[in-house]
Amino acid sequence: QVLLVQSGAEVKEPGSSVRVSCKASGGPFSSVSFGWVRQVPGRGPEWMGGIIPMLATANYGQNFQGRVTITADESTSTAYMDLRGLRSEDTAMYFCARADLSSATARYYDSWGQGTLVTVSS
Amino acid sequence: EIVLTQSPATVSLSPGERATLSCRASQSVGDYLAWYQQKPGQAPRLLIYDASNRTTGVPARFSGSGSGTDFTLTISSLEPEDFAVYYCQQRSHWYTFGQGTKLEIK
Numbered sequence: 285q286v287l288l289v290q291s292g293a294e295v296k297e298p299g300s301s302v303r304v305s306c307k308a309s310g311g312p313f314s315s316v317s318f319g320w321v322r323q324v325p326g327r328g329p330e331w332m333g334g335i336i337p338m339l340a341t342a343n344y345g346q347n348f349q350g351r352v353t354i355t356a357d358e359s360t361s362t363a364y365m366d367l368r369g370l371r372s373e374d375t376a377m378y379f380c381a382r383a384d385l386s387s388a389t390a391r392y393y394d395s396w397g398q399g400t401l402v403t404v405s406s
Numbered sequence: 407e408i409v410l411t412q413s414p415a416t417v418s419l420s421p422g423e424r425a426t427l428s429c430r431a432s433q434s435v436g437d438y439l440a441w442y443q444q445k446p447g448q449a450p451r452l453l454i455y456d457a458s459n460r461t462t463g464v465p466a467r468f469s470g471s472g473s474g475t476d477f478t479l480t481i482s483s484l485e486p487e488d489f490a491v492y493y494c495q496q497r498s499h500w501y502t503f504g505q506g507t508k509l510e511i512k
Binding site: 319321327328329330331334343345346379381388389390391392393394396397398399 | 407440442449450451452455459461493495497500501502503504505506
């Protein structure tokens with residue numbers, strides 16, 4: 285049973301940065317793919333980017349290029365998402381999600397964290 | 407970026423009725439399309455992958471079809487727990503999600 289546990293809610297000022305963590309347990313870490321998905325209330329999810337820890341290379345959605353960094357620490361089975369230059373429009377729920385590359389569901393996200401609410405306000 | 411357009415935005419049905427939700431892609435995604443269910447306060451749940459394959463534990467009343475640019479999620483006979491928001495997602499070129507269809511009780 286895969287479990288993804290995210291860090292707690294954050295309140296940030298405009299222009300600052302936020303780091304959200306996602307600790308994985310119950311399954312392999314390095315050989316899977318982790319993604320970060322943002323969701324503004326009432327709107328569809330938006331893919332921010334993802335990483336395969338074994339490859340240590342991240343890919344980013346075009347709306348987030350240059351502002352987000354996704355990393356993974358194999359020693360602690362934790363993925364991270366750093367978002368810089370925060371603005372009010374970044375207020376949203378941020379989810380980490382996992383795709384088991386060796387399963388039939390392959391690159392689809394079949395395990396999700398509980399979400400982390402990031403509020404950007406002065 | 408591949409844009410996914412879902413229709414309708416909201417559909418009102420009664421338990422026992424059939425639901426048909428649509429997702430159209432701005433360019434072909436082959437069969438690299440998934441459907442997720444999301445309930446209030448929860449993360450999305452993967453229901454269907456590669457257009458027509460149910461994930462483990464998803465009831466047989468859920469089915470997916472389509473390829474290329476036009477896809478459909480069908481719920482054959484609605485149960486009370488099926489009322490939620492449904493999103494399609496493509497993985498043909500990175501990932502994008504549709505804006506969702508809210509399935510509400512009539």
